[in-house]
Amino acid sequence: MTDAQNHDADPDPDADRAVIRDALGVGIGVGLYGVTFGALGPAAGLSVWQTCALSLLAFTGASQFAFVGVVASGGSPVAGALTSVLLGGRNVFYGISMASHLQVRGWRRWAAAHLVIDESTAMGVTRPTSHQARLGFYWTGITIFLIWNLTTAAGAIAGDAIGDPEAIGLDGAVAAAFLGLLWPRLDSAVPRAVAVTGVVLALLLVPFTAPGVPIILGGLSAVALGLVWGGRR
Amino acid sequence: MTDLWWGVLAVCVGCYALKLAGLSVPPAVLEHRLTVRATALIPVGLLAALVAVQAAAGDREVVVDARLAGVATAVACLLARVPFLPMLVLAAAATALVRLV
Numbered sequence: 001m002t003d004a005q006n007h008d009a010d011p012d013p014d015a016d017r018a019v020i021r022d023a024l025g026v027g028i029g030v031g032l033y034g035v036t037f038g039a040l041g042p043a044a045g046l047s048v049w050q051t052c053a054l055s056l057l058a059f060t061g062a063s064q065f066a067f068v069g070v071v072a073s074g075g076s077p078v079a080g081a082l083t084s085v086l087l088g089g090r091n092v093f094y095g096i097s098m099a100s101h102l103q104v105r106g107w108r109r110w111a112a113a114h115l116v117i118d119e120s121t122a123m124g125v126t127r128p129t130s131h132q133a134r135l136g137f138y139w140t141g142i143t144i145f146l147i148w149n150l151t152t153a154a155g156a157i158a159g160d161a162i163g164d165p166e167a168i169g170l171d172g173a174v175a176a177a178f179l180g181l182l183w184p185r186l187d188s189a190v191p192r193a194v195a196v197t198g199v200v201l202a203l204l205l206v207p208f209t210a211p212g213v214p215i216i217l218g219g220l221s222a223v224a225l226g227l228v229w230g231g232r233r
Numbered sequence: 234m235t236d237l238w239w240g241v242l243a244v245c246v247g248c249y250a251l252k253l254a255g256l257s258v259p260p261a262v263l264e265h266r267l268t269v270r271a272t273a274l275i276p277v278g279l280l281a282a283l284v285a286v287q288a289a290a291g292d293r294e295v296v297v298d299a300r301l302a303g304v305a306t307a308v309a310c311l312l313a314r315v316p317f318l319p320m321l322v323l324a325a326a327a328t329a330l331v332r333l334v
Contacts, residue, residue, distance in 0.1 A: 033318050050241045057245035060252075062276065067244050069283055073290055077240025085247035087279055093272055095255015096264075104256065113253040172303020172328025173321045175287040179307045180317050182280035191277045198281030206290045214290070219282035223274045230270055 011131070019132050023123050023139035030061075030119050031147025037064055038155020040174055043165030044072035048156040055152035059145060060117050062181050063088045066215075069174055075212020083215050094121035101125070101133035115141030190230045198222035303328035 034055060041051025046068065054064045063084040070080035095116045101124060104112045115137065124137030162168065186192050202218030209217065288304045289295050306327040310320035 029316065029318075033321065036318070036321050046237060046241070050237060053241055054244060058248040060248050062280065063244060063248050066279065066283060067240065069287055071237070071240070073286055074292070077236045077243075081240045081243040081247065083279060083283075084244045085251070087276055088248040088251045090272055090276055091248070091252045092255040092258075093269070095252055096258070096260045099256050099260070102256065109256050110253065113256050114249065116252040116255060166332070167329065169299070169303060169325035169328030169330075169332065171287070172300045172306075173325035175284055175300055175304050176307035176310075176321055176324030178280050178283040178287060179304060180311065180320055182277065182284060183311045185273075185277050185280070191274065194274050194277045195281035198278040199285040202282035202285040203289060203295050206286065206295055207293050211290070211293075215279065215282040215286055218285075219279035220275070221278075222281065223271065223278035226274045226278065227267065227271060230274075 015132060016135055019123075019127065019135045020139050023136050024143055026119055026123055027140045027143025028147060031144045032151055033061075034148035034151035035155035035158075036173060036177060037061065037068070037148075038152035038157075039159035039162070039165075040065070040068050040072070040170060041152075041156050042159040043162075043170050044068045046071070048153075048160050051156040051159075052149070052153050055149050058084070058088075059114060059148070060088050060091060061148075062118075065174070065177055065181070069178065070212045070215060072171070072174065073211050075210070075215070079210075079212025079216060083212070083219075086216070086220075090118075091116050094118070097121065097125050098133070098137060101130040102137065103130075112138075115145065117141065117144070119144060190226050193229060194222045194226035197225055299328045299332035302331040 037055065038051055041054070042048065046054075051068075054067065058064055058067075066087050067077075067080040067084040070083050071077060095113065098116060098121055102109075102112055120137045120141035123140040124133045127133040127136050159165065159170075165171065182195060186195055198219050201221050202214040205214035205218050284304070288300050289297065303324040307320055307324045310323055315323070
């Protein structure tokens with residue numbers, strides 16, 4: 001990117017409006033499925049408060065689903081937290097790629113950091129100027145944050161009221177949610193091989209290990225194999 | 234505090250710390266090639282394992298039940314580019330329906 005692009009010399013109101021419109025579209029669409037996370041919390045044995053705390057304070061969808069998924073399948077909260085935080089590792093790299101556009105210090109950095117997630121980064125880093133990158137990032141991040149937390153609360157209260165989550169197929173929906181998060185990452189041979197290996201290793205470990213362990217051990221072994229395969233190319 | 238609350242707290246603190254780290258560290262620290270590749274693959278391995286366990290793990294055994302119908306429905310939806318939320322609703326409906334019959 002050149003200096004001229006980096007400085008916001010040429011404000012373009014039409015382009016700005018287009019960025020905001022896209023950000024709102026993605027933000028509302030993604031924010032709404034907070035309702036599924038909310039409904040899953042109580043189904044996994046979390047209280048409404050614990051479910052809402054995750055959306056408010058962790059605020060990173062895949063990690064939240066992972067914690068709830070591991071706990072729901074009988075895993076310990078430690079195994080759940082470990083899986084969840086490992087999944088959150090990618091946010092470090094999102095932060096690195098947004099830092100030069102955001103240029104935030106002090107309390108602003110602390111606030112902006114909370115908005116660093118898949119969608120806000122995707123709607124930010126692809127823009128031609130830092131000004132538009134910031135617009136995409138903040139509009140997407142803040143829209144999702146607001147809607148995600150409202151729908152989580154609504155889902156958690158509704159989920160708490162539903163006696164038997166399995167009767168409405170919520171456990172099948174959790175598997176579908178993980179698959180939906182995984183799907184866009186299967187864009188080449190190595191990730192596909194890692195995914196298949198992860199499935200096989202996890203299932204092989206199920207009879208021999210405590211709940212939660214197949215996810216961490218199976219998943220990370222597949223990653224290690226993927227690094228070896230990828231390195232040979 | 235219960236174990237579950239400690240788990241929730243660990244997730245919240247851990248995930249936020251990672252986000253803040255990304256905005257705070259000099260990029261060179263983490264731009265090592267292996268780190269970048271590992272970070273791209275970790276979500277793939279963990280999510281795949283999560284799909285498997287969520288779809289087919291019982292009490293220390295692999296079981297085939299109605300959840301598999303939900304996953305199959307999800308695959309069909311993803312291939313047909315159905316958006317996330319309708320996909321989840323259809324997957325839940327398929328699971329519930331198969332469980333009923």
